[in-house]
Amino acid sequence: MVVALSPEHEHELRTRYPSYARYVALGGEARCGAGWFDLLSALLSEVESVNPEATVTETKQKMGLLRVGVDGLGEGGVERLLMWERRSATVCEICGGPGVLRRGGRHETRCEVHRGVQAADW
């Protein structure tokens, strides 16, 4: 079962958020499950409001959390991104419902239904 962001999701992010479009133009992609789409979209919306010239440098699941790197957020930017990262620990990466971060062999944030379901093979 592979539940990565759909091409439609990717298209929407590229269209709405220039910071993300620049990342994709450089070969980047969102390496996370579809359940984090709303979270990622809200994060990017905030990035655009802080600095429309900012550029995303990474978007992936790491240690069960949504890790997004952004150049150009200035002072306080790292803290904002860490806030979003912490928020991802409460959202199932597969379905977007309430989730719990489980630290095991493989760290993952999942609801009960999607425990052990992998987002994708990257």
Ligand SMILES: [Zn+2]
């Ligand atoms: Zn779920």
